[in-house]
Amino acid sequence: MGKGWGLTLDNSDSVGLFSNKPVGFSLTPRLNNNKGIMFTGTEFPVSLNRREDHTVSPPANEPRVVIGEVDFFSDNKKSNDNIVVKKENSPREAALRTDSDVNLAVLQVELERMNAENQRLKGMLSHVSDNYSALRMHIASLMQQQEGSKTESTQEHGTVRVKSEDKKHEVRGLMVPRQFMDLGPSAVAETNEPSQSSSEERTLSVSPKNNIDLPRSKNLSEGKGIDREQESPESQAWVPNKFPKLNPSKPVVDQAMEATMRKARVSVRARSEAPMITDGCQWRKYGQKMAKGNPCPRAYYRCTMAINCPVRKQVQRSAEDRAILITTYEGTHNHPLPPAAMAMASTTSAAANMLLSGSMSSADGIMNPNILARAILPSSSTMATISASAPFPTVTLDLTTQTPNPLQFQRPQTQFQVPQNFSSVSTPPMAQVFGQALYNQSKFSGLQFSHQGMDSAQFRHHPSFTNTLTATTAAIAADPNFTAALAAAITSMIGGAQLNNNNSDIRTTTTTTAANNNNILTTSNKTSSFTGN
DNA sequence: CGCCTTTGACCAGCGC
DNA sequence: GCGCTGGTCAAAGGCG
Numbered sequence: 001m002g003k004g005w006g007l008t009l010d011n012s013d014s015v016g017l018f019s020n021k022p023v024g025f026s027l028t029p030r031l032n033n034n035k036g037i038m039f040t041g042t043e044f045p046v047s048l049n050r051r052e053d054h055t056v057s058p059p060a061n062e063p064r065v066v067i068g069e070v071d072f073f074s075d076n077k078k079s080n081d082n083i084v085v086k087k088e089n090s091p092r093e094a095a096l097r098t099d100s101d102v103n104l105a106v107l108q109v110e111l112e113r114m115n116a117e118n119q120r121l122k123g124m125l126s127h128v129s130d131n132y133s134a135l136r137m138h139i140a141s142l143m144q145q146q147e148g149s150k151t152e153s154t155q156e157h158g159t160v161r162v163k164s165e166d167k168k169h170e171v172r173g174l175m176v177p178r179q180f181m182d183l184g185p186s187a188v189a190e191t192n193e194p195s196q197s198s199s200e201e202r203t204l205s206v207s208p209k210n211n212i213d214l215p216r217s218k219n220l221s222e223g224k225g226i227d228r229e230q231e232s233p234e235s236q237a238w239v240p241n242k243f244p245k246l247n248p249s250k251p252v253v254d255q256a257m258e259a260t261m262r263k264a265r266v267s268v269r270a271r272s273e274a275p276m277i278t279d280g281c282q283w284r285k286y287g288q289k290m291a292k293g294n295p296c297p298r299a300y301y302r303c304t305m306a307i308n309c310p311v312r313k314q315v316q317r318s319a320e321d322r323a324i325l326i327t328t329y330e331g332t333h334n335h336p337l338p339p340a341a342m343a344m345a346s347t348t349s350a351a352a353n354m355l356l357s358g359s360m361s362s363a364d365g366i367m368n369p370n371i372l373a374r375a376i377l378p379s380s381s382t383m384a385t386i387s388a389s390a391p392f393p394t395v396t397l398d399l400t401t402q403t404p405n406p407l408q409f410q411r412p413q414t415q416f417q418v419p420q421n422f423s424s425v426s427t428p429p430m431a432q433v434f435g436q437a438l439y440n441q442s443k444f445s446g447l448q449f450s451h452q453g454m455d456s457a458q459f460r461h462h463p464s465f466t467n468t469l470t471a472t473t474a475a476i477a478a479d480p481n482f483t484a485a486l487a488a489a490i491t492s493m494i495g496g497a498q499l500n501n502n503n504s505d506i507r508t509t510t511t512t513t514a515a516n517n518n519n520i521l522t523t524s525n526k527t528s529s530f531t532g533n
Numbered sequence: 534c535g536c537c538t539t540t541g542a543c544c545a546g547c548g549c
Numbered sequence: 550g551c552g553c554t555g556g557t558c559a560a561a562g563g564c565g
Binding site: 284287288304 | 536537538539540
Binding site: 286287289291292298300312314 | 553554555556557558559
């Protein structure tokens with residue numbers, strides 16, 4: 001390695017390398033005898049050549065404007081020493097590895113730029129989310145007023161209206177189950193059209209079809225030539241995994257929205273020795289296939305907690321690490337969930353919702369994974385990735401790692417890193433961090449606790465929430481399985497919020513509103529299995 | 534008996 | 550059109 005190499009610096013945040021040697025030439029600090037080299041350049045791309053005195057000067061005919069420097073700190077190390085690239089007109093710094101190609105420097109600069117953009121998009125997303133929440137609350141308020149003007153004896157399509165003695169709870173009834181059931185972006189539109197064939201009324205409708213377990217019905221067993229459109233075409237009933245025909249009674253946009261929502265998938269990666277992670281739902285296996293590129297078979301499950309629940313999931317072990325269980329969820333539950341199932345359902349729904357809202361609102365159709373990850377579990381080390389090449393929009397929540405991804409270098413170390421000796425008595429910052437995480441998650445997932453007018457700070461300081469945090473942190477401390485601990489934590493919070501709010505729990509079947517789908521519990525024997533929770 | 538799993542077959546989408 | 554692949558169906562059998 002001799003003379004004839006150097007760096008090119010310009011104002012476009014790029015670092016180039018020229019050399020009279022073949023491409024692939026890389027820098028090493030050993031050239032500098034542990035003392036470092038400073039490069040100076042001009043405002044314009046110039047070539048900076050190494051000199052024996054370890055200083056580099058720009059060409060004499062160039063204006064001497066320092067735009068950056070590169071320091072070599074070899075310190076008797078070998079090829080792993082750092083190169084620090086500085087720009088005097090910029091506060092940013094980046095740590096580079098000298099044993100890597102100079103392309104790493106370019107990538108570093110690009111990463112910084114993308115991080116700045118991520119922050120900007122994060123702010124935008126937060127703003128949109130806040131507006132969305134405010135709009136929902138406003139609509140709920142309008143609905144409350146509208147309901148108040150109607151007679152109490154309204155019964156439509158076999159639904160049972162709750163008496164209007166507690167309007168607050170009625171509003172919550174309109175909100176909470178909807179969020180648990182349909183976290184899709186069409187919720188607002190549907191709320192504006194209560195008389196339309198929204199999902200809850202379709203579910204609650206006293207229809208003979210709903211009393212038939214369609215997937216197992218004679219209609220299906222008669223043969224493969226059946227017309228699948230006869231299987232309750234207007235419901236969210238189980239339908240083959242394909243886009244349904246357009247319903248002329250609904251806007252095309254809405255149907256496309258629903259179809260996309262159904263297509264959205266959330267994949268959860270978690271370490272588990274069990275054949276299936278415990279998510280609180282009841283599933284029936286309906287198929288198993290060998291997937292290409294994976295020696296482990298892929299199992300197909302459908303939710304059996306309610307008739308015609310469209311939710312399916314695929315379970316498969318990772319080909320790379322058999323200890324990792326990949327569970328892919330698709331669809332939204334059309335029934336209330338037991339507390340044990342609420343955590344995973346809300347998380348996956350939040351992810352799907354975020355994915356879809358991101359893919360729809362983003363100009364380029366690609367959502368930043370960091371934003372998504374932080375939106376879902378803002379303070380955890382969970383990684384969220386989006387697969388753009390998959391046939392369906394898929395977001396992957398990686399719960400297998402608890403160490404921050406190296407790319408997320410700007411994330412503080414203190415966030416949701418469970419210490420080894422973490423006790424059930426958590427430190428306030430820990431509780432606050434996780435509490436904020438859960439609260440943020442609830443915002444994004446649509447989970448709301450009917451503490452209307454209670455802001456984030458109030459919510460965090462609410463007594464029940466404090467207790468919840470204790471239970472949350474205790475659960476994490478007690479359970480080495482992060483997935484299970486997270487589920488237990490969120491479950492405890494949701495359960496506590498509901499009970500604290502004097503809300504009828506999920507077992508209630510008679511005093512709920514039409515929008516509260518607890519009614520459908522009466523149609524399923526299986527749902528009674530979790531009433532003891 | 535009812536529910537569940539297993540498993541081979543069928544179907545649709547996609548690429549060539 | 551053909552083959553591959555993913556997804557689903559449904560008959561058969563097991564289990565409590």
